Amino acid sequence: MADSKAMVTREADFSAWYNEVIQRAELADYSPVRGCMVIRPNGYAIWEQMQRALDDMFKATGHQNAYFPLFIPQSFLAREAEHVEGFAPETAVVTHGGGKELEEPLVVRPTSETIIYAMYAKWIQSYRDLPLLINQWANVVRWEMRTRLFLRTTEFLWQEGHTAHASEAEAEEETLMILGLYRKFAEEWMAMPVLTGRKTDSEKFAGALRTYAIEALMQDNRALQAGTSHNLGQNFARAFDVTYQTAEGTLDHVWNTSWGVSTRLVGALIMTHSDDSGLVCPPRLAQWQVVIVPIWKTDEDRAAVHQAGTDVMNELRHAGIRTHLDAREGLKPGAKYFEWEARGVPLRLEIGPRDVAAGSVMLARRTGGKKEPISLVGLPKRIQAEIDTMQQALLDAARERRDAATVRGISKDEFIARMAGAGGFVFGGFCGSAACEAEIKEQTKATIRVLPDPEFRSPEPPARCMWCDAPSVAEAVWAKAY
RNA sequence: CGGGGUGUGGCGCAGUCCGGUAGCGCGCCUGCUUUGGGAGCAGGAGGUCCCGGGUUCGAAUCCCGGCGCCCCGACCA
Numbered sequence: 001m002a003d004s005k006a007m008v009t010r011e012a013d014f015s016a017w018y019n020e021v022i023q024r025a026e027l028a029d030y031s032p033v034r035g036c037m038v039i040r041p042n043g044y045a046i047w048e049q050m051q052r053a054l055d056d057m058f059k060a061t062g063h064q065n066a067y068f069p070l071f072i073p074q075s076f077l078a079r080e081a082e083h084v085e086g087f088a089p090e091t092a093v094v095t096h097g098g099g100k101e102l103e104e105p106l107v108v109r110p111t112s113e114t115i116i117y118a119m120y121a122k123w124i125q126s127y128r129d130l131p132l133l134i135n136q137w138a139n140v141v142r143w144e145m146r147t148r149l150f151l152r153t154t155e156f157l158w159q160e161g162h163t164a165h166a167s168e169a170e171a172e173e174e175t176l177m178i179l180g181l182y183r184k185f186a187e188e189w190m191a192m193p194v195l196t197g198r199k200t201d202s203e204k205f206a207g208a209l210r211t212y213a214i215e216a217l218m219q220d221n222r223a224l225q226a227g228t229s230h231n232l233g234q235n236f237a238r239a240f241d242v243t244y245q246t247a248e249g250t251l252d253h254v255w256n257t258s259w260g261v262s263t264r265l266v267g268a269l270i271m272t273h274s275d276d277s278g279l280v281c282p283p284r285l286a287q288w289q290v291v292i293v294p295i296w297k298t299d300e301d302r303a304a305v306h307q308a309g310t311d312v313m314n315e316l317r318h319a320g321i322r323t324h325l326d327a328r329e330g331l332k333p334g335a336k337y338f339e340w341e342a343r344g345v346p347l348r349l350e351i352g353p354r355d356v357a358a359g360s361v362m363l364a365r366r367t368g369g370k371k372e373p374i375s376l377v378g379l380p381k382r383i384q385a386e387i388d389t390m391q392q393a394l395l396d397a398a399r400e401r402r403d404a405a406t407v408r409g410i411s412k413d414e415f416i417a418r419m420a421g422a423g424g425f426v427f428g429g430f431c432g433s434a435a436c437e438a439e440i441k442e443q444t445k446a447t448i449r450v451l452p453d454p455e456f457r458s459p460e461p462p463a464r465c466m467w468c469d470a471p472s473v474a475e476a477v478w479a480k481a482y
Numbered sequence: 483c484g485g486g487g488u489g490u491g492g493c494g495c496a497g498u499c500c501g502g503u504a505g506c507g508c509g510c511c512u513g514c515u516u517u518g519g520g521a522g523c524a525g526g527a528g529g530u531c532c533c534g535g536g537u538u539c540g541a542a543u544c545c546c547g548g549c550g551c552c553c554c555g556a557c558c559a
Contacts, residue, residue, distance in 0.1 A: 005508085005520060015553085023493090034551085090557070111559095145483095145557055152558065213559095225559060262559050295518050302517095334519030352518055362518080482559095 005338075009276045014220040019149065021270055024342040025279040028149050035147040035154035039263065042343060043150075045287035046266055047157065051137065053189050053284075054159060054261065057181050063133040063161060068115050070139070071106040076114035079239040083113065086206020090143045108141040113207065113232070113258055116162045117240040124164060124254060126245050131174070132164040132254075150267030151224070151482055158262035164242065164254040168233070171255035172210075175231040178259045179212045182227040190265065191282040191394035192216050192272045193402055194226060195425070195477060197450030202434055205258075209233030215449040215477070217402045218271035221423030223449045223479035226268050229259035272398050279344030280366055282394050283387040288324040290316055290383060291345045292361075295333045295352035308356045312349065312379065319380035321387070341366060346390055347383065365390065408458050412467055415478070419444040425479050427452070429462030429472030436468050446478045 007024070008016045022028050027043030039047065055065070074093065078084045092108040095101060109115070116134070124132060141155045161178060165171040179196055186194045194214035204211035208230040216226045236242070237253035246252055273280040283289050294309045296302040309325050316323040324345075326336050333350065340348055350362040350371075360373040367390060374382055405424030415426055430437075430448065441447050451474045462472045 030551090086558095140559090142558070144559095146553095146555095156559075158559075228559070260559075264559050293518095297517065330517090332517050332519080332521055334517090335521085336519090338520050350518070354518075 007276055007278065010219060017276070018267075018271060021274050021279050021342075022149050025344060027266065027270075027279070030149075033154070035144060037147075037149050037153050039157075042287060043266060046269065046281065046285055047263055049285040049287070050185075050189070050261075050265055051159070054185055055135075055137075057185065058135050058159075058161065061133075061177065061181065063135045063163075065136060066134050067136055067138070068112050068119070070109055072109050072112070072115045074105045074107050076118060077107055079114065080207045080236055082235075083207035083239075087111065087142075092141050092143055109138075110140055110142045111258075111260075112136065112138070112140075112160055113162065113236055113256075114240070117236045117242055117256065120162075120164055120254070121240050121242045124242055124244050127166050127247055130164055130166045130244060130254065131170060133161075133174075134163065135159055135161040148267070148482075150270070151264055153263075156262050156264065158260050160258060160260040163257045164237075165257070166244070166246070166252075166254070168231075168255050171233070171257050172231050175210070175212060175229045175257045175259070178257070179214065179227075179229040182214050182229065182259075182261060185261075186214055186216065186226055187395060189282065189284050190269050190272070191284075191391055191398060192226070192268060193395065193399040195450055195452055195456050197452040197456065197477070199228075199450060200434075200437060200448050200476075202437055203448065205230045207232065207235050208258075209235065213450055215479075216268055216272065217405060217425055217479070218268070218482070219274075219401070220271070221405045221479075223425065223481040224264070224268050224271070225449070225481065226265060227259070227261040230257060232256040232258060273394055274344070277338075278342030280394070281344035281346065283346040283391050286322065286344065286346055288322050288345050289387055290321055290323040290347045290349060291340045292323065292325045292349045292351060293333055293336050293340075294325070294327060295350060297353070301353045304356050305351050305353060309351050312351065312361060312376070316380055316383060319384065321380060321383055337364075347386055367393065409462065410466070412469075415446075415466060416444055419446045419478075419480060423480055425449070425477050426466075427458055427462075427475060427477055428466030429464050430474050430476035431465035431468055431470040432473035433465075433468070433470070436465065436470075440467050440478070445480050447481055448476045449479050449481060450477050451475065452477050 008020050010017045025042055026040050028040055029038045031038045071094065077088060087110045091110050094106040094108065120132065123129065137159050139155055139157050144152050144154060147153050163174050165174060183194055183196050186192045194216045196214055199211040199213055205228065210231045212229045213225050214227045216224050218224055234253040234255055236256050242254045243251050244254055270279060273282065292309045292313055294305040296305050306327060313323045313325045337348065344366060346366050348364040355361050359376050361376065362371050363374050364371045408427040410426060418426060437448060457475050462475055464470065465472050
C-alpha cells in the first residue's frame with residue numbers, strides 16, 4: 001500500500017481506520033469534486049451484489065423498475081410544504097443550460113417523490129390501476145455540510161421505491177413489508193443485525209405521515225440508519241393531485257409509500273465487520289468468495305500448481321462459488337495474502353507442490369483460526385459449507401457485539417455518562433415531548449433512533465421518561481448516530 | 483459559516499524556526515536472482531514545493547492576499 005505497512009487500528013482512531021480500510025481495499029477514492037467520491041471496482045462490486053439481492057426481493061414482491069429524470073422543476077419541490085422545508089436547503093440547482101439562463105431553475109433530485117407523483121397523476125385513473133409498485137435505481141444529490149466516504153456523500157447511489165395504493169391500510173402494509181424486507185437483507189446478506197421501529201416526528205422524512213427505519217450499531221458504538229420506509233399518506237397525492245375513481249364511483253386521493261437504501265450500506269458493512277487487517281466482507285456479498293494463491297519454486301512446480309489452481313477454480317465456479325485465481329508473478333505468496341486480507345476475501349486456498357502431491361489445498365479463513373489442509377475430493381461442497389458457516393458466524397458475532405453495547409432502564413445520569421463514554425444503544429421510557437427529545441440531543445448528542453417494534457421492546461414497558469421523569473408514552477432507543 | 487490543523491514526485495512525510503536552487507520511506511519501470519506470511523541486489527523514471535503578489539543577488543523557507551483539503555460543531559441516507 002501507499003505508506004507504512006501497519007494499519008491504523010480501530011482502537012487508536014476509528015475514523016482514520018475506516019478511511020484506511022477503504023483505501024487499502026480500493027473500494028473508493030476522493031474525487032476532484034468536494035464531497036463526491038469515486039466508487040472503485042472493488043467497492044462497486046459489493047454494491048452490485050447488494051443491488052442484485054435487493055432487486056430480486058423487490059421483483060418477488062411485485063415491484064417493477066423504471067427510471068425518472070435527474071432534473072426536477074424547482075416549483076415541484078415547493079408543492080409539499082414539509083418536503084420543501086426539509087430538502088430545499090440541500091439541493092443543487094441548475095440555472096443555465098445551453099449557454100442560456102433557464103426560465104425555471106432545475107433542481108438536481110435529492111429524492112424523486114415530486115417528479116414521480118407528478119407522473120402518477122397522469123397514469124392513475126381508476127382503482128384498477130392500483131396498487132402501482134415502482135422502484136428506481138438512481139443517483140441523487142444532497143448538498144451536505146460534511147461528507148464521509150459511503151456514509152454521507154454529496155452524490156450517492158440508491159434505490160427508491162414509490163408506490164400508490166387505494167387505502168391507508170394497504171399503504172401501511174406495503175411500508176412495513178418493505179421494512180421487513182430491508183431487515184431480512186441486512187441480516188441475511190450483510191450479516192448485520194438491525195433494530196426496526198418508527199421514527200419520532202423530528203426524525204421522520206420531510207412530507208411523510210410516518211417513517212420506519214432499520215438501525216444498526218457500528219463497531220465504535222455509534223448508530224447508523226441503514227434504510228427507511230415511509231408511509232406518505234395522501235400528502236403527495238394532494239400536492240400533485242393524484243386521484244383515482246373508486247369502485248363506488250367516488251374520487252379519492254391515492255395513498256403513497258416511498259422507501260430506500262443507499263451506498264451507505266457499503267459503509268455499514270465496512271464498519272460492522274472489518275478488523276485491523278482491513279475489510280471483512282460477508283461471503284454472500286463478496287466479489288470473490290474464494291481466492292486461490294499458487295505457490296511454487298521451480299518451473300515444473302509452477303506449471304503443476306497453476307494447473308491444479310485452474311482446475312480448482314473451474315470446479316468451484318461451476319458450483320456457483322465466485323472464485324479468483326491470483327496467478328500474478330513477481331509477488332511472494334505472503335504479499336498476496338496481505339493484499340487479499342485487506343480486500344476482505346472470505347476464503348483463501350493456497351496450492352503448492354506439497355498440496356498437489358497430497359491431493360489437497362490449504363484453507364485460510366479471513367475471520368481467523370488455523371489454516372488447515374482440506375481434500376480436493378468434495379471441495380465445492382466443503383467450501384459452500386465454509387461460506388455458510390462464516391456468513392452465520394459474522395451475523396452472530398455482530399449481534400453479540402451489539403447486544404453487549406445495549407443497555408435498558410438506566411437513569412438520566414447514567415445515560416449522560418454513557419453517551420459521553422462507551423456509547424451504544426440505550427432503551428428507555430420516552431414522554432413523547434419534542435422539547436425533551438431536543439434537550440437530550442443538545443446535551444448528549446444522542447437522538448432517538450427508533451421507537452422499537454414490539455419484538456425489540458423490553459419485557460416490562462418503562463413507566464417514566466428516562467430524561468424528564470414524566471409518564472412514558474413509548475419505549476425509545478437512543479444512540480449517538482452517524 | 484465558527485474553532486483547530488494542514489498543503490513538498492502516485493501515497494506518507496522531512497526540510498521552513500535560522501533563505502543558497504529539493505530529500506527519505508513506500509509505490510512504479512527494467513534486469514537478474516527469488517516465491518509455504520509483506521523478497522534481495524543493480525540500474526532507472528517521476529516534483530509548476532497550492533496560487534498570486536512582495537522583500538532579496540537568491541524564496542519550499544521571510545512578508546501580504548487568496549484558495550484547497552482534513553478534524554471538531556450546526557444540517558443529513
